[in-house]
Amino acid sequence: MTSTAPARLSLNTATTKNWTLREAVDGAARAGLHAVGLWRDRVAEVGTGSAAAIVRDAGLRVSSLCRGGFLTAADRTSTAMALDDNRAAIDEAAELDAPVLVMVVGGLPPGDRDLAAARERVGERIAELVPYARQRSVQLALEPLHPMYCADRAVISTLKQALDLAADHPAADVGVVVDSFHTWWDPELPAQIQRAGAEGRIASYQVCDWTLPIAPDALLSRGMMGDGFIDFAALTRWVDAAGYRGDIEVEIFSADIWARDGDTVLDLMIERYRELVEPFLAG
């Protein structure tokens, strides 16, 4: 294990999809990283207790757990199931000592076109989950997703909207995710990042690039920092100036990245982070 990797860089395990949890943790440790962002499916494969031990024994910490959410169902049964699943996710985050549960709030229910109502339901259900999360010291982090996922993944489409939803709750309970891929296009982004910082709500900063063409599976349409259109210097300066001092996760869903050797991906990720992100962190 080297000790040279950047202190705040975290490997989100979605970036190395073909690695098991243990392989991802071992790979991160080999690369000298200090943190990993975990996805629940990989945690479930080994069990939450074992996952926590694997991370701890490697000397790493968990920067976030992905993901809770999918809270937009209109019917009672689906809603109850979704809330149960979110409570389970909160329990897992607590057991993993993950400070943050990333919330991808869900799209429109099948056949439903009432976007405003779906957005209202998200607010109501976040409010239901907050006391449970607070008891376990887990911050719910609302993630605005790119508007191209509004129909099927997340009806929260902008940072402003996430902050407006979060405003009903203390910042320690409900924060927001700033993800470069999802937010880079937003003309309100500098102002809303500043606001998020002033409110103490930046719970996670995630980086990957916007590349073209959009992938055949739109969910996999992400690229390594530097391979696309995003100005990471500007974005990182804004997030830094807003006072964020936490982990910076690299989360890349990409068939191309997944086809490569994991260690090679981590080397490239560290190189690009050093070049495009780290120099713009004053904090």
Added chain:
Amino acid sequence: MTSTAPARLSLNTATTKNWTLREAVDGAARAGLHAVGLWRDRVAEVGTGSAAAIVRDAGLRVSSLCRGGFLTAADRTSTAMALDDNRAAIDEAAELDAPVLVMVVGGLPPGDRDLAAARERVGERIAELVPYARQRSVQLALEPLHPMYCADRAVISTLKQALDLAADHPAADVGVVVDSFHTWWDPELPAQIQRAGAEGRIASYQVCDWTLPIAPDALLSRGMMGDGFIDFAALTRWVDAAGYRGDIEVEIFSADIWARDGDTVLDLMIERYRELVEPFLAG
């Protein structure tokens, strides 16, 4: 020619891509429509004077000309060429008696990641074009495109941003397009449509649906009203309440729609318009 087609419905010729201008005009007339939205490539095939005569002789009017724009180049030569091309488009709009030139403002120049600067250049170049357009009684209509086209097609991503840009100019000179596909996801949409109406800037209302999956060519990712996720009743009510009384264009880029017989597409378009749009127009 029937006389039963809805008075404000206009066929944008992009919807019937395989038809020549004359075929599209004839098809629109056969269907009883009163207006067509034209694309410059189809106009160029016959020449502007002939295109104007074809439309006039069929008893139709031109609802808009698509498109000017692509104004984001950073270098002097490309900028001069773009401005020339836009002046030509303004001339064509005037000759076609099109009240509106739709502006798709362009994405980031190759290798350029400074989105804020590209957006500023758009503002400067719109300002350069305004006197020329005013002389010819052509309103420039800034079209916010869906954020998934921000990198390569249009750095104007929201209606608010289009209105902020337009604010430097009288409404008669610079308006905005409200296109369902591009804007339906926007949490600020109702408020910004209301604002656009109050400022007298709604220059065009275009309708087509957001369908999934996103098409392999993302530009072709549109569907017929009713086939996707958009609540046309709500959107149409907002646009109507904002005082818009102009033409309503159906503009669908879609390999699936293009593969069908044009007359059949027009019949379906009229049927869906009657069901999903027209009942929500009070004006």
